[in-house]
Amino acid sequence: MTVESLAAAIARVGNPVELLRNTAARAHTFPVAPEFTNWRSEQRAWVESCALLDQSHHMTDLFLGGPDALKLLSDLGVNSFANFGVNKAKQFVAVNPDGQLIGDAILFHLEEELFDLVGHPMVIDWVEFHVERGDYEVTAERDDNSAVRPSGPPKFYRYELQGPTAAAVLELATGRPLPPTKFFNMADFSIAGRTVRGLRHGMAGQPGFELFGPWEEGEAVLDALLEAGKAHGLVRAGAKAYSVANLESGWVPAPIPAIFGDDPLLKEYREWLSAGAVGAIGGSMDSDDIADYYLTPYDIGYDRNVKFDHDFIGRAALEELAENPPRTKVTLVWNNDDVTAAMGSLLGEGPGAKYFDLPKIRYALHQEDKVLLNGEQIGISLDCGYLANERAMVSLATIAKEHATPGTEVTVVWGEQPNSAKPQVEEHRLWEIRATVAPVPYVQFARTSYRGK
Known part of the structure; x- marks a missing residue:
């Protein structure tokens, strides 16, 4: 069956707002257990003790390899890539030629020429499109989230440990003191005889690590974390509790991607993108002009991400906007x-x-x-x-x-x-x-x- 492109769907309906306002697409769901105890206690755990959140299933991974992978990311991202070495991560942000937000995701630098872009599909679709159309020596391997993956498990397991006792849980599970690790840097751990990579992170304003490794090793690592957590008040947090962690830390998860303009690049992208990739609009905003829904990095606190030390799509527009964001x-x-x-x-x-x-x-x-x-x-x-x-x-x-x-x-x-x-x-x-x-x-x-x- 032929998949309808976004461009074709807009032409059929006549207006992108009308299309997205009435689409049958539902809100993003987390394909993990809704609750392990109850979501109120699970939220409290990341403030009072330690919460373990399973991130293995709800995010999309795009693995980018090859000698031009960093150049591709630099051409698309507003971020600086100076000193972005192996075992570092950053919040990758991309905009359209007018400086309006496409989306964001977390970018892991795994090896010298290997990166993993992890998050909602909006910005991942944009990067994958440029891999296919651009003159880059880059390989791309996509691992969709478990709600839409055709078959099989994820490539990686991901467990988030958050809260005041997260460090103690990890020290007990590894049997050694935590290595000094700066925010958004990675370190290697040994848990249950498996090598585990950990990103120094924080999802709900609390200290912690995002731990990941090959899927087939995930169950043994999880068992070891749960055992270590018994002494430190560890609570497993389900999808309901996890869904509001961003409201505490201040991250906006799903702005509308600004992909509906007249720029030839955006027109080409809408021909490439499937109609179901954008998702539904909900709420009391009732403008018929999709541009009224667009955001810029400055609208949602990404000022610190924008660096004008390199050329990227949308740079000129952001340089002008940076003088006085409204x-x-x-x-x-x-x-x-x-x-x-x-x-x-x-x-x-x-x-x-x-x-x-x-x-x-x-x-x-x-x-x-x-x-x-x-x-x-x-x-x-x-x-x-x-x-x-x-x-x-x-x-x-x-x-x-x-x-x-x-x-x-x-x-x-x-x-x-x-x-x-x-x-x-x-x-x-x-x-x-x-x-x-x-x-x-x-x-x-x-x-x-x-x-x-």
């Missing part, structure tokens, strides 16, 4: 009374507010809710959910800088009107929820300790 990333803390009223509207006569599926209330891959001040839109709320550790409903948002002072009162518009044809959208009505602007990351430890190191 928006910035914030946390919005939703008003308890308004959230309670919205949830209560599900009882009795309806329609009420759009359903809140706790703890992550995002119901489309690309959540796009209006943020208002005195009735005027000042930004977009992008990802939302309930933080058990803070006992608060929050969202990550990008808003006009002049309104980004912590404590500013704004309004998030929750729901869709008119209701879209997405299968996860029931009959409901728009609901205005007051919110207070707060810093990113919202969690105090993340602001003062994790980001500061």
